Amino acid sequence: MAYLGIDVGGTKIAAGIVDGDGEVLERLQVPTPEGDADTVFAAIEECVRQLDTEVDGVGVASAGPLDLRAGTVSPVNIPEWRGFPLRDRVRQLFPDNNVVLANDGLCMALGEHWVGAGRGTDDLIGLVVSTGVGGGLVLGGRAYPGRTGNAGHIGHTAVDVEPDCPCGGVGCVEVRASGPNLVTWARSQGWKAPDDADAKALADAAMAGDKIANAAFERSGQAVGMAIAATAVMFDLELAVVGGGVAQAGELLFAPIRSAVARHAKLTYVSDLRVVPAELGKDAGIVGAASLVARPATMPTPPE
Structure with missing residues (x-):
């Protein structure tokens, strides 16, 4: 087949x-x-x-x-x-x-659940941190699309009181965490880079010790981690699988994600919540x- x-x-x-x-x-x-x-x-x-x-x-x-x-x-x-x-x-x-x-x-969550980092896990959220920030839920081993097909759309949950998001909301995860918004924020703080610099260039700068670039990934990871913690508490999740182009930055993103999860997911039933990188990549x-x-x-x- x-x-x-x-x-x-x-x-x-x-x-x-x-x-x-x-x-x-x-x-x-x-x-x-x-x-x-x-x-x-x-x-x-x-x-x-x-x-x-x-x-x-x-x-x-x-x-x-x-x-x-x-x-x-x-x-x-x-x-x-x-x-x-x-x-x-x-x-x-x-x-x-x-x-x-x-x-x-x-679909990302289902792929990871099938043959990736979510194998053997019945309750998880998959996140794609890339041009935007998307997500999807697998609950009880089955896809959970929700009423209209948009359940798990974690990128447009609010983690801040500002700024405005193109979706019409305010303070969405995507405004902090997506690749283009990472770069936009870094530039607003004084990061100097070529006009075509992207999130990969920002990650390279962070790895080289650029303080603004590091702050951008810290800010992004904190937002993603807060959203993961809130979703895990809501749906009693055991795993968050994070992929997408921005996630290729590795611990630059995952360290602040895990820090935020540890800070915000305090209820006992999510105390064992794990955050892992996606395995299937592109x-x-x-x-x-x-x-x-x-x-x-x-x-x-x-x-x-």
């Missing part, structure tokens, strides 16, 4: 063929293009065309928010897509296949998307 996983984010679009054991057999990735809604979708079509393999089902992971009933997506970091009918557009490419859509954070979204169709027992009944 072979399954197609499609992972759509604000920075990149990836697609891959995944077998029944969760192994990625083939993979393609392209930058998320600028342009209108159809231009963005054309990048998906190109990835799928190049893979050109018969599959037994198609899973689609997309940045959110989304509407599972309608099959539409409105990613904060893809402004060209507002109410975009992603599920139906993919179904047009695969009229003979089952096509299942889910939030990219949930394949997490693809594997998790494929799991939507490869492991139907982990999925709740889809909304009508």
Whole structure:
């Protein structure tokens, strides 16, 4: 059996063929293009065309928010897509296949639960700290998409009283912790770097001892850790798996995350909460998307 996983984010679009054991057999990735809604979708079509393999089902992971009933997506970091009918557009490419859509954070969590850092763990949250900050919940060994498909969207929980977030909220985790916002904050504090410097450049500066760069990661990790602690208390979790491009900074991010978790998760039932790096790297979204169709027992009944 072979399954197609499609992972759509604000920075990149990836697609891959995944077998029944969760192994990625083939993979393609392209930058998320600028342009209108159809231009963005054309990048998906190109990835799928190049893979050109018969599959037994198609899973689609997309940045959110989304509407599972309608099959539409409105990613904060893809402004060209507002109410975009992603599920139906993919179904047009695969009229003979089952096509299942889910939030990219949930797919990351499902991938790690299947063959990554969450193997053998029934209650966890997966987080993607990248262009945005996404998340997804696995509860009792099953995906928990929530009423509309957006449960676990941890990046837009509030951990501060300011600043404003593009989602319309105030003080969201994403405003502190996403890669672009890390760099923006560091520049506002006087960090000097080339115009095209990104979170990787900021991490390199921090490793070299730059105080502002270190402060940016401390600030980011504290926000992520506070959100993890609050979510763990709410859902009685035992594990948080953190991935995404910003998480590649390692202990620059994980040390303040764990510090914040230790400070805020004080109730006895979350005293053993663990925070670990994701294991699947850039394949997490693809594997998790494929799991939507490869492991139907982990999925709740889809909304009508």
